[in-house]
Amino acid sequence: MPPSRTSYVCLPCRASYKQPCDRERADRVCPRCAGALVHLGSAFAAPRRRDTAGWRTLSVLLNAGVRFHAGCSDGPGYRPRRLSEVKERMAYAQRTGEPFAKSLLRRELPR
Numbered sequence: 001m002p003p004s005r006t007s008y009v010c011l012p013c014r015a016s017y018k019q020p021c022d023r024e025r026a027d028r029v030c031p032r033c034a035g036a037l038v039h040l041g042s043a044f045a046a047p048r049r050r051d052t053a054g055w056r057t058l059s060v061l062l063n064a065g066v067r068f069h070a071g072c073s074d075g076p077g078y079r080p081r082r083l084s085e086v087k088e089r090m091a092y093a094q095r096t097g098e099p100f101a102k103s104l105l106r107r108e109l110p111r
């Protein structure tokens with residue numbers, strides 16, 4: 001069986017790289033800028049390079065500690081894709097005191 005593949009991204013380059021999942025290493029670097037890549041997980045689909053809002057959304061998620069996997073084989077569950085969805089969830093977190101990383105994973109916000 002081929003090893004499953006998982007996604008790494010470089011936020012400054014807006015680039016994503018699929019890498020085999022079998023050998024986890026912490027020191028993967030971006031081939032473009034040699035910066036450290038962020039391990040996202042196997043279920044991630046990167047925004048297009050020109051999709052500024054998509055990449056802003058992604059960087060907010062990453063800075064909040066959200067990742068797109070629980071393990072290489074697990075599904076990702078809900079992740080917001082639009083900045084408006086992120087803003088709603090961050091407002092909810094501020095209102096309720098819930099951690100951002102948890103609110104960002106809510107598919108529906110309680111009224």
Ligand SMILES: [Zn+2]
Nearest residue numbers: 010013030033
């Ligand atoms: Zn880079």
